[in-house]
Amino acid sequence: MDWVGDFYSRTGQWWGEAESGVGARDRRRVEAVHARLGSEPKRVLELGCGYGNTAAAFAEAGHTVTAVELTDRAEYAAAHAERLGAERLRIVRGDFYETAFEDRFDVVAYWNGFGVGTDADQRRLLSRIAAEWLAPGGTAMVDVFNPLVWAAWDGDVDVLHADPERGYRHELSQRLRFDPVSCTAVDTWTDTADPEREISQRLRCYSPADLRLLLEGTGLALSAVVVGGETLDLGADHAGNAALLRERHEYLAVLTA
Numbered sequence: 211m212d213w214v215g216d217f218y219s220r221t222g223q224w225w226g227e228a229e230s231g232v233g234a235r236d237r238r239r240v241e242a243v244h245a246r247l248g249s250e251p252k253r254v255l256e257l258g259c260g261y262g263n264t265a266a267a268f269a270e271a272g273h274t275v276t277a278v279e280l281t282d283r284a285e286y287a288a289a290h291a292e293r294l295g296a297e298r299l300r301i302v303r304g305d306f307y308e309t310a311f312e313d314r315f316d317v318v319a320y321w322n323g324f325g326v327g328t329d330a331d332q333r334r335l336l337s338r339i340a341a342e343w344l345a346p347g348g349t350a351m352v353d354v355f356n357p358l359v360w361a362a363w364d365g366d367v368d369v370l371h372a373d374p375e376r377g378y379r380h381e382l383s384q385r386l387r388f389d390p391v392s393c394t395a396v397d398t399w400t401d402t403a404d405p406e407r408e409i410s411q412r413l414r415c416y417s418p419a420d421l422r423l424l425l426e427g428t429g430l431a432l433s434a435v436v437v438g439g440e441t442l443d444l445g446a447d448h449a450g451n452a453a454l455l456r457e458r459h460e461y462l463a464v465l466t467a
């Protein structure tokens with residue numbers, strides 16, 4: 211996992227200026243939790259919070275939020291905490307594999323980040339969620355990368371042009387590969403002004419069936435899968451399901467102890 215700090219710090223420097231505000235995606239995440247668990251104030255732990263936008267949206271909705279971030283993206287998150295007050299939003303800069311919290315949480319969320327490292331790393335994280343962080347009756351909400359859509363993107367190359375007025379100051383190129391043996395997406399970025407320096411993130415993807423296997427022995431079970439806002443009936447036949455086959459690169463796993 212030695213690429214993690216450099217990758218998210220560097221990409222944060224490219225995108226933070228443009229993307230460090232609370233937006234529609236953050237409010238949709240709050241709505242997804244409210245729809246499932248109700249909107250009464252909750253204690254929320256967010257893992258890998260990036261710029262802290264979603265953590266801020268939860269705090270704005272009345273929840274008490276602790277959010278952890280490894281990289282200097284946490285500086286943007288700290289600005290949200292300053293605006294909202296430390297008693298509503300606490301930012302912890304650190305590695306969630308190492309960090310300990312005195313509190314327990316009604317909701318543990320990991321948006322758009324699960325799948326870094328090996329299966330054993332994933333299990334270690336899931337076990338910590340179950341044993342150390344979730345309060346009795348609590349729920350974990352974890353975005354999981356969908357292998358079928360990432361595999362279909364194998365070979366795609368794109369150039370993202372700079373747009374300084376919106377805060378995007380670098381022209382970037384992206385190349386996507388998919389390793390079908392390890393079921394891992396390899397997402398490689400280059401600043402076209404510095405083409406020798408490539409950075410890649412490697413994201414282990416799990417189908418819902420594989421996630422169920424991964425969860426065995428962690429203390430968590432899959433209680434729902436939400437794809438594009440729709441909750442799947444886990445007992446039904448999903449042959450031909452277009453959202454998971456072609457459309458959605460991640461789905462939300464709802465996990466309970």
Ligand SMILES: C[S@@+](CC[C@H](N)C(=O)[O-])C[C@H]1O[C@@H](n2cnc3c(N)ncnc32)[C@H](O)[C@@H]1O
Nearest residue numbers: 218258259260279280281304305306321322323
């Ligand atoms: C793809 S970004 C998603 C950020 C945010 N959750 C969102 O949806 O916009 C994943 C984030 O997780 C953070 N992260 C990865 N591993 C981490 C770790 N071990 N401890 C804390 N943060 C971590 C990264 O630095 C990065 O900011």
